[in-house]
Amino acid sequence: MYFNELARKWDTDIRIERGKLLAKSIYKNIELKKDITALEIGCGTGLITMELREILKEIYCTDISKEMLKVLKEKIEKYKADNIHLINNEAVYKEEFYKYFDLIYSSMVFHHIEDIEKELCKIYKILKRNGILIIIDLDEDDGSFHKDEEEFRGYNGFNRETLKIILEKQRFKKIKFETVFRGEKKTKDKLIQYSLFLCIAKI
Numbered sequence: 001m002y003f004n005e006l007a008r009k010w011d012t013d014i015r016i017e018r019g020k021l022l023a024k025s026i027y028k029n030i031e032l033k034k035d036i037t038a039l040e041i042g043c044g045t046g047l048i049t050m051e052l053r054e055i056l057k058e059i060y061c062t063d064i065s066k067e068m069l070k071v072l073k074e075k076i077e078k079y080k081a082d083n084i085h086l087i088n089n090e091a092v093y094k095e096e097f098y099k100y101f102d103l104i105y106s107s108m109v110f111h112h113i114e115d116i117e118k119e120l121c122k123i124y125k126i127l128k129r130n131g132i133l134i135i136i137d138l139d140e141d142d143g144s145f146h147k148d149e150e151e152f153r154g155y156n157g158f159n160r161e162t163l164k165i166i167l168e169k170q171r172f173k174k175i176k177f178e179t180v181f182r183g184e185k186k187t188k189d190k191l192i193q194y195s196l197f198l199c200i201a202k203i
């Protein structure tokens with residue numbers, strides 16, 4: 001699996017810096033209360049969650065890559081981050097978690113998810129009423145961003161208006177977008193520019 005192979009090399013300086021900025025963009029968008037129970041979907045090595053651990057009460061983290069989770073587990077132990085819990089990505093959608101989370105966030109994950117409508121439907125069930133969903137992802141691109149990744153089968157980013165319509169169909173409300181990051185990526189044959197949006201939605 002692509003992300004298992006990448007796990008030990010994931011934390012580059014660029015990604016660490018980007019993770020810090022994205023974590024800031026998340027906490028700017030939520031009311032800073034100590035009692036928020038959150039879930040990060042597709043946490044990877046926890047670059048964002050590790051930045052948010054002191055302002056959120058409990059953070060559950062899920063990922064389909066066992067190796068990514070192993071790296072995060074080591075960080076949890078090293079920094080005694082006892083309010084971060086790893087959870088299986090099927091278990092977290094079970095009935096015991098219905099209306100459980102105040103906040104669900106994810107960064108650079110939705111474009112890897114095959115059926116985002118189904119994912120949003122599952123997310124809706126585990127969010128508390130008045131809960132917040134934050135999706136950070138790639139703005140629609142021409143395929144350049146993932147061009148060198150032969151195994152990539154996901155979306156070439158998202159058109160904001162299309163994503164808004166999909167969210168509304170799954171009963172999310174008060175949907176807003178902002179640009180939270182502009183960056184460059186070196187591909188095999190060129191340097192490309194990309195931007196990331198933060199989408200906030202409520203139920």
Ligand SMILES: C[S@@+](CC[C@H](N)C(=O)[O-])C[C@H]1O[C@@H](n2cnc3c(N)ncnc32)[C@H](O)[C@@H]1O
Nearest residue numbers: 003042043044047063064065068107108109112
């Ligand atoms: C591009 S990485 C982003 C990692 C991390 N969010 C970050 O910003 O550093 C995408 C992550 O999403 C995970 N992933 C892909 N599809 C997923 C799914 N359906 N559910 C949960 N995690 C998923 C991958 O294993 C990988 O760790």
